[in-house]
Amino acid sequence: MSQILCLIADPRRAPLQPELVAEVGRAVAASPRWLAEAEACEFAIENAPKLALAGSLRQALADAGVDVALVPAAERVKRLLVSDMDSTVITIECLDEVAGALGIQAEIAAITRRAMNGELDFRTALAARVALLAGLPVATLEEVYRERVRLMPGAVTLVRTMRAGGALTALVSGGFPPFTERVRAALGFDLVQANRLETRAGRLTGRVLEPVRGPDSKLALLKRLTRVRKLAPAATLAVGDGANDLPMLKAAGLGVAFRAHPTVRAAVPVVIRHGDLTALLFLQGIARRDFATAA
Secondary structure, eight states: OOOOEEEEEEETTTTHHHHHHHHHHHHTTTOEEEEETEEEEEEEOOOHHHHHHHHHHHHHHTTTTEEEEEETTTTTTTTEEEETTTTBBSSSOOOHHHHHHTTTTHHHHHHHHHHTTSSSOOHHHHHHHTTTTTOOOOOHHHHHHHHHHHHOOTTHHHHHHHHHOOOEEEEEEOOOHHHHHHHHHTTTSSSSEOOOOEEEEEEEOOOOOOSSSOOOHHHHHHHHHHHHTTTGGGGEEEESSSSHHHHHHHHSSEEESOOOOHHHHHOSSSSESSSTHHHHTTTOOOOOOGGGOOO
């Protein structure tokens, strides 16, 4: 089966050098197609030995700040995007930042890291973190959103370009309003799925309302939207960074571990560590000149 070898870099930190691209081209006996100057290019590869060589390039180019990915040549442009929120389309873990208001950020962040690396059960870890927030005013969540939440570079362009191409876009998070709804609006996602916090008299009770949205819920949404849109699995794209994203990443036609935890990087073939979220467009063969950059 024909494959596409993609090279993606961050042009601000470590531009993709023509000399390096030429060297890779000679190694795989293929000519590059540039998707963005100094940022992304791709090679069409057919035979097995060249594919094996292409697969070994990831480690070889890691020190050069280049993401290397092999993706199928067929059905490259996806019709469904399902994305995680925290540390994926925004730069923070919301619960960790909220915990800062109580002076317990380090404690909660440690639980978050272990859960996202697959060392703790997601539901148990979520309950433990939320319990530590009992008594916190709901207004604090809105303050954290205003002061701490920042969109991940490339997130706006990714969602706009996918939607401009006719794709359905869904934000699926183990997090909570007001973060999820505001991020959905800021980025233009078509729909959102998230957890809900129990409140009483304007304060958090320390409990998560049922149903708790975890790894199975993310996978179920991916499958449901694939079925509703009458799509082949190959036409779907999922992105995330944590162990709770793994089921949907593995089920999607293209599952991308984006700046992910070690366990996730080891389990998913396509890993983006250096590029921003527009890397997901390059992986589909979409050149920067074809990005949708205006609402």
